[in-house]
């Protein structure tokens with residue numbers, strides 16, 4: 001991986017026409033270790049957020065020894081960089097053949113589910129492989145309600161009364177019982193975890209079976225930009241959110257059992273930025289060489305305002321407009337698809353023009369992992385950068401500088 005001190009150095013040296021990911025291993029290590037140090041239980045990195053080998057390797061080297069996985073490709077990606085790491089197979093709906101692979105080849109012993117037919121699938125493989133069910137922990141996934149950029153309870157999770165039945169069934173067979181939830185991604189309301197804990201407590205009280213572990217899932221918010229025209233309530237930073245979560249866990253009496261969290265976004269977002277080039281400026285519209293079918297679908301569907309830094313092309317002699325005027329630009333993606341327009345603008349100096357570059361910050365989560373080959377555009381260049389995104393000239397994209405400063 002080519003290495004540069006800053007993303008601006010990388011841009012001016014490479015003058016890239018294709019998008020370039022700037023990876024900051026030190027930032028990834030710092031954010032992973034900060035999470036691990038502040039969560040009072042096991043930290044299982046959610047591989048789907050960014051499963052690139054260089055990310056998983058850096059996490060393993062930073063001491064992350066547990067991973068939340070959902071598919072054979074993710075089992076293999078983790079095993080390749082961390083042969084002894086624990087894997088939790090927390091996808092509630094699994095193919096029978098994948099369950100077999102997980103139990104037999106990868107020796108995974110923790111799985112989640114939200115339906116009795118999934119218990120039957122798992123039991124079939126456990127019997128076929130002659131495994132003692134007492135070696136296996138099955139987490140019953142609870143449906144939760146709350147505000148997040150992505151809300152997942154419409155898709156997964158058992159209603160509380162159903163979860164009670166599932167726990168009793170699992171316990172009767174002889175499996176170890178766990179309770180889990182995943183409140184969605186990028187939560188927008190700090191009380192979200194508390195509501196889920198209250199529901200978990202209700203289920204635990206009625207199930208009357210020993211609950212061995214509680215998994216609070218992911219959802220911890222990453223720091224993005226903010227749109228000055230919108231009144232979005234500020235989210236507490238990770239330290240405050242974690243203090244609140246610890247208190248809620250204790251208040252609901254879950255501090256007496258082993259805990260698990262499955263953070264994704266909060267660990268990896270800040271470690272990667274993306275350099276894109278302006279292919280054309282048309283009034284207040286910028287056509288760039290990336291888009292929703294490559295690195296930017298998460299910001300599109302999640303309506304996330306991304307922090308952006310203007311990197312002017314020094315070769316351009318003439319500029320129109322006022323460099324001090326920061327204005328919103330509608331951003332059009334690289335493909336010929338008419339929906340490939342970002343749902344939130346980039347805030348940039350009025351003088352930005354064709355041939356300039358933009359560094360998009362905090363794009364490590366759900367970017368590389370969601371790329372497609374649509375229309376033949378597939379960004380795949382990664383360089384290493386030493387300085388964090390927030391260092392140097394302040395980004396113009398209304399990144400929340402206050403909360404980013406350390």
Ligand SMILES: *Cc1c(COP(=O)(O)O)cnc(C)c1O
Pocket residue numbers: 046048049068090182184185186217218219220262263264265266365
């Ligand atoms: C996606 C996912 C995560 C990670 O979510 P983040 O919001 O990125 O922290 C954790 N657990 C499960 C079950 C998931 O599906």
